[in-house]
Amino acid sequence: MRLLIMGPPGSGKGTQAAIVAKRFGMPAISTGDIFRANVAEDTPLGREADRYMRAGEYVPDEVTNQMVRDRLNEADTTDGFLLDGYPRTVAQVEFLDSVLAEQGVALDRVIEMVVDVEEVVGRLLARAAEEGRVDDTEEVIRRRQRLYATQTAPLTAVYRERGLLVQVDGMGTVDEVAARMAAALGAADE
Numbered sequence: 283m284r285l286l287i288m289g290p291p292g293s294g295k296g297t298q299a300a301i302v303a304k305r306f307g308m309p310a311i312s313t314g315d316i317f318r319a320n321v322a323e324d325t326p327l328g329r330e331a332d333r334y335m336r337a338g339e340y341v342p343d344e345v346t347n348q349m350v351r352d353r354l355n356e357a358d359t360t361d362g363f364l365l366d367g368y369p370r371t372v373a374q375v376e377f378l379d380s381v382l383a384e385q386g387v388a389l390d391r392v393i394e395m396v397v398d399v400e401e402v403v404g405r406l407l408a409r410a411a412e413e414g415r416v417d418d419t420e421e422v423i424r425r426r427q428r429l430y431a432t433q434t435a436p437l438t439a440v441y442r443e444r445g446l447l448v449q450v451d452g453m454g455t456v457d458e459v460a461a462r463m464a465a466a467l468g469a470a471d472e
């Protein structure tokens with residue numbers, strides 16, 4: 283299965299991606315996690331991404347696209363993958379289309395996590411207190427929410443038109459959301 287998970291910052295994409303990936307035995311590929319790993323290792327990619335991430339802005343498409351293409355060419359994605367937090371722009375949608383076409387494969391489902399913005403801002407402020415992620419200050423959290431609303435939320439219309447979009451209510455406990463995800467993916471009884 284080839285899946286995307288979309289949703290505003292704090293909607294639980296990463297949390298649910300890990301659960302779904304385990305259930306289906308597929309790699310969960312988070313562009314945010316790859317960037318953070320590169321920042322931690324102080325690679326050239328990490329140095330480039332860091333200033334955008336700190337500001338709550340998107341890393342430029344050409345950088346992100348190349349990174350995703352490389353990752354999707356790794357052997358563990360042959361039988362399926364779950365992309366978390368990519369694509370986020372129209373150019374990324376088009377690029378992903380071209381990479382999948384090159385590989386002769388297609389997406390099976392696009393999950394959109396539907397949440398209340400104030401609730402997820404609260405989740406991220408709580409994470410800030412626990413983990414200290416540099417982009418979890420209130421100002422940057424709100425900028426990330428605005429960027430999602432203007433740049434990324436409109437992309438769901440593209441996938442709806444293709445008949446791929448499934449909306450999942452992201453409110454409630456992690457387990458409640460996971461059960462809805464499983465139902466949305468037709469795996470509730472597994």
Ligand code: AP5
Nearest residue numbers: 291292293294295296297313314335340341367409455456
């Ligand atoms: P990324 O790491 O993807 O950050 P994000 O989109 O802001 O999302 P988060 O990781 O903050 O939230 P999430 O929805 O994954 O929720 P999570 O499960 O973590 O990207 C970071 C940055 O990298 C971007 O700002 C950008 O600069 C760059 N970037 C990444 N992809 C890019 C792209 N494609 N193009 C350009 N730039 C890109 O949960 C959040 C918190 O809530 C956690 O503490 C969790 O424990 C908690 N939680 C989860 N579910 C629940 C629940 N049901 N109830 C209560 N708490 C919950």
